[in-house]
Amino acid sequence: MxxxxxxxxxxxxxxxxxxxxxxxxxxxxxxxxxxxxxxxxxxxxxxxxxxxxxxxxxxxxxxxxxxxxxxxxxxxxxxxxxxxxxxATVEALPGAVDLVRQLADDDAEVGMLTGNLEPLAYAKVERIGLGEAELPFGAFGSDHHDRNALPAVAAQRASERYGREVPTSELVIIGDTPRDIACARAAGALVVAVATGRFDARQLREADVVLDSLEAFSLDALPAAA
Missing domain, CATH: 1.10.150 (DNA polymerase; domain 1)
Structure with missing residues (x-):
């Protein structure tokens, strides 16, 4: 997993x-x-x-x-x-809440990798009914100014949480911008891009998987890690 x-x-x-x-x-x-x-x-x-x-x-x-x-x-x-x-008007994107809750219920290893400062990351997801129960760890904008440095932070925290070594190659980064793709590539991680932000599927085509929304997300559709 x-x-x-x-x-x-x-x-x-x-x-x-x-x-x-x-x-x-x-x-x-x-x-x-x-x-x-x-x-x-x-x-x-x-x-x-x-x-x-x-x-x-x-x-x-x-x-x-x-x-x-x-x-x-x-x-x-x-x-x-x-x-x-x-x-503020904070709106969950299609499929997001159901997917994260289902993954948590299935005991999947799930966290965040976001440019938000950590307290604000949790304040935002709480507005759509998610929190530390579903997203218990992550790497945040408060950890480093360079997004490409965050996968290593997330991998270290995952290793500590799950009691095993988690290399960055075992990460799947799920985001909506070319910067998310570049971040994953820099870490040797897989990347799933969703066209629910400012970028369309064509602009996100360099991702391993491109989705119209998280409603279409499936673990079975992920390619094998390199």
Whole structure:
């Protein structure tokens, strides 16, 4: 049985802009003003990478910020998200909740691999009725700014949880962006891409398996690990 690692945004759920709203509020709290960062894409990036990119762009726009303020920015962002998320429109994507619950019921080895800071990852999935019972471990944006470093973190945590060595080649990363695919490839892991985020099936064709949604997910359809 492989270790299945789910991305969150665009894969399990949509949070409909609450992240950008909270980044904007955190930036205003940090710098006293904000700017238009709509050209910075968030898809597939870790929160810490997003913080760095927004601060660097803000500096170029004349804001009194620097990349070394990323940790403080993250603290402000987490505070804003914790305030905004309860009232945000958070929607489970097709098949996501049923699949994760069924896998958990079947004692599958399931966790998360996401760019979200760990507390916010759990706060988001709780909005769709999932939590540590179904997704008991993972690797998060709070672990490293580089998404490609997260599979090794997840493999180590899986090894500790299941009492056996879990190499990254035994991971299956399930996500919705080309960055999820690149992350899996860098780790020698399998990757399942779902076209429920910002990218269509054609843009995700480099994945081992491409699905229209998690409703079509099947363990039997996974190719054998290399």
């Amino acid at each position: 492989p270790v299945l690692l789910f991305d969150i945004d665009g894969t399990l759920l949509q949070s409909n802009g609450v992240g950008r709203q909270s980044v904007n509020a955190a930036l205003a709290a940090l710098a006293g003003e904000t700017f238009d960062f709509s050209d910075i894409t968030f898809s597939g990036k870790t929160d810490r990478q997003i913080f760095r990119e927004v601060l660097e762009a803000g500096r170029r726009c004349g804001l009194d910020v620097s990349a070394d303020q990323a940790d403080r920015f993250g603290e402000l962002y987490q505070r804003e998200m914790e305030q905004n998320l309860p009232a």
